[in-house]
Amino acid sequence: MKDVTFGQFFPAQSFVHKLDARIKILLSIAFMVAVFMVQAFQFMGFVACLLFVLVVTALAKVPFGKVLRSIKGILFFIVFSAVLQLLFNKNGTTLWHWKFITITDKGLLNAGFIICKITLVVLGASLLTLTTSPVDIADGIESLMYPLKWIKFPVHEFALIMSIALRFIPTLLDETDRIIKAQKARGANFESGNVFKRAKALVPVLIPLLISAFRRAEELADAMDARCYSGSKNRTKYKKMRLTWRDAIATLVVGGLITGVVFLNITGFLAVVL
Amino acid sequence: MRIEAKDLTFTYSKKSKAISNRALENVSLCIEEGEFFGIIGQTGSGKTTFVQHLNGLIRVQKDSGSLSVGEFDLTAKKCDLKALRSRVGMVFQYPEYQLFAETVKDDVAFGLRNFKKELSLEEEERRVKLAIETVGLNYEEIKDKSPFELSGGQKRRVAIAGVIVTEPEVLVLDEPVAGLDPVGKRDFMKLLHRLHASFVKTIILVTHDMNVVSENCTRCAIFSHGKIHSVGSPKEIFSNYEQLIELGLDIPVTAYLERELKKLGIDVDSDLTESDFADKTAKAIVGGKQ
Numbered sequence: 001m002k003d004v005t006f007g008q009f010f011p012a013q014s015f016v017h018k019l020d021a022r023i024k025i026l027l028s029i030a031f032m033v034a035v036f037m038v039q040a041f042q043f044m045g046f047v048a049c050l051l052f053v054l055v056v057t058a059l060a061k062v063p064f065g066k067v068l069r070s071i072k073g074i075l076f077f078i079v080f081s082a083v084l085q086l087l088f089n090k091n092g093t094t095l096w097h098w099k100f101i102t103i104t105d106k107g108l109l110n111a112g113f114i115i116c117k118i119t120l121v122v123l124g125a126s127l128l129t130l131t132t133s134p135v136d137i138a139d140g141i142e143s144l145m146y147p148l149k150w151i152k153f154p155v156h157e158f159a160l161i162m163s164i165a166l167r168f169i170p171t172l173l174d175e176t177d178r179i180i181k182a183q184k185a186r187g188a189n190f191e192s193g194n195v196f197k198r199a200k201a202l203v204p205v206l207i208p209l210l211i212s213a214f215r216r217a218e219e220l221a222d223a224m225d226a227r228c229y230s231g232s233k234n235r236t237k238y239k240k241m242r243l244t245w246r247d248a249i250a251t252l253v254v255g256g257l258i259t260g261v262v263f264l265n266i267t268g269f270l271a272v273v274l
Numbered sequence: 275m276r277i278e279a280k281d282l283t284f285t286y287s288k289k290s291k292a293i294s295n296r297a298l299e300n301v302s303l304c305i306e307e308g309e310f311f312g313i314i315g316q317t318g319s320g321k322t323t324f325v326q327h328l329n330g331l332i333r334v335q336k337d338s339g340s341l342s343v344g345e346f347d348l349t350a351k352k353c354d355l356k357a358l359r360s361r362v363g364m365v366f367q368y369p370e371y372q373l374f375a376e377t378v379k380d381d382v383a384f385g386l387r388n389f390k391k392e393l394s395l396e397e398e399e400r401r402v403k404l405a406i407e408t409v410g411l412n413y414e415e416i417k418d419k420s421p422f423e424l425s426g427g428q429k430r431r432v433a434i435a436g437v438i439v440t441e442p443e444v445l446v447l448d449e450p451v452a453g454l455d456p457v458g459k460r461d462f463m464k465l466l467h468r469l470h471a472s473f474v475k476t477i478i479l480v481t482h483d484m485n486v487v488s489e490n491c492t493r494c495a496i497f498s499h500g501k502i503h504s505v506g507s508p509k510e511i512f513s514n515y516e517q518l519i520e521l522g523l524d525i526p527v528t529a530y531l532e533r534e535l536k537k538l539g540i541d542v543d544s545d546l547t548e549s550d551f552a553d554k555t556a557k558a559i560v561g562g563k564q
Contacts, residue, residue: 175371181331182372185364186436187356187388204384207374211422 008066008126009133015246016060016131021140023247027254028128034258035120042268045261046116052257053123060131070126071119078118085111134166143241156231164220172213179208275344275361275443275476277305277328282339284323284332284500297323299500300339305478307443310470312487312508313480315497316522321480324497325446328478329362330355343444360389363442363474367449369433373421381421382406382436389440405439406432408472409465427458438469444476445469451486463490488512488526488546496521508546531555 011017016024031052038045057067071078085107092106129137142159149155180190183204190201284298298320305311315321326332327341327348334341334349341348346358366372375381382402386393393401403413409431416424421432438445447466451459463486470477481487487494488508496503496511498521504511512518512529525533528551532542535555542558544551 178366179372181326182364182366182369183384184331185329185359185366186372186385187359187440188384189356189388204372204374208371212371 008070008129010060010062010066010130011133012061012131014059014061014131016056016127016250018244018246019131019250020241020243020247021132021136022143022241023243023250024128024132025137025140025144027250028124030254030258031124032121034254034261035117035124037258037261037265038117039265039268042264045264046113046120048257048260049120052253053120053127056127060127062127062130066130067123067126071122074118074122078115081114081118082111085114135163138163138166139237139239139241156235168213168216171216172209175212176205176209179205276307277303277341277343277444277476277478279303279324279327279341280339282324282327282334282341284320284327284335284338296500301497301500301502302339303495303502303505305476307475309476310466310490310492311476311478312491312494313478313497314482314484314487314494314523315503319497320500321497322448323500325364325448325478325480328444328446329359329364331364356389360385360440361442362444362446363437363440365434365437365445365447365450367452368430369437369450370426370429372433372436373429376420377418378406378421378424378432379417381432382439385436385440401439401441402435405435408438408468409435410461411435427454430454434465438474441473443474444478445474446478446480448480449482450479451481451483459486466490484512484524484526485528488528489548496523512546 035049057064086103087101089104089107089110090102092104094102094104096103138159142155145155188201188204280302282298282301283296285296301324313321323332327334328343330348343362346353373381375384379402382405383398386398386401406413411431421429451462454462466477491508493507494511495505512525515525515533518525526546528546528548535542540558542554544554
């Protein structure tokens, strides 16, 4: 249970770590948009995006292996999408044919691009979570959602829910570990049997866990009440987020990347048209 | 069942075998059948890691010493953990947090149903009833209640009934008296002695409470930074006040009083249990006057 890492924050002192969380979230989204804007058959676009990821990783002083590890989780999804492209794209010239399976050159190329796109998007997202602590991300999201207050969306409460959830993940993991051990000591078996048997074996773990989560929630609510916590009105922040020159540079770089991709798209489009 | 650990080492993080990551380091300890054994030490000293080895919740790592519990060799790859766990019961800290079933009866029977599947319903009920009555609760009154409507003390008793229902020979308890009031503590220790007198042959008690150790244990071990600091009778262990303070531990009240009396020139040589201490102190003082 200890091996489960949620939020893979890698603490370090770096340019990327010091960026404002809000900017980082926005720039990550911008980066993903840029990746998806890259048209197929434009190697340069992918090369630029990959280069960007590499440079950011180096700047952030995060071991590259850690960044790559994030792909492991969705490897199945990547392979699945690539295979779909490979099998069902019937455009282009046929390279190989066997019964109902037809593989075309376009299918092959598209599969390659799908792999590149998803991989790059995941790498970008994991760079965000690697260089920003969960608390900062929650703070950033709260700040970014601030405009929603106009439509009476409870932004502060939403952010509070997020940060409490994040804070309790390690606690509940510890608790789960302890309950699993206690039930194992009473002969519970989680390792053998079919899916249904295993699911049923989890009941003695889930019920105590749920009860303890409710107990903790109640205790936390009491503790907050005791300190006169009352929502968002007139609350000040301990850690104020401020934009610095770093954020300006980062924005410029990502902006440049997007412009480059758009430029490549336009020239590619013109080349086809003309 | 005799418990024998030899050079037991355990590292939490698999990757780095750095010494700082070691929860246990070359722990060698023998616990004979019939002992009431106390394990004391600061938080993070490795006590819990050690006792969780005893029923295979934590497996002995490769090339990290050996451990045997009775005829079970826990170093071997193939070890019948189910049989072992039915004979080595383990009560965790705050055991009431493990309750889950709809009725007290079902919860107590959980271990029994896991370990001894061939048991008839009558036999199962007989054993559940015995376990619930052993922990001092009224079976008829409580059996169909939800464990969640009981009081805190009752919950803990039910949880313990759920462990002793399989009649384990070795009972390991991790901080069992934490959060109990003085009366609850005393009742609980009485229960442990009752169990020790019946089917439970060996009791291993992990605790911070030195008074519990001096009052009940035949022998005890001090864990410090994953190593065994010393093993011996409470009398031997608690004779070195300064060292225990240095380890962040304490000594029982009786040992403290004995020490203070010695400064006044009254030599009381008790086994540190309250009754023996009271007897011998009375004798020493009265005898001194005469």
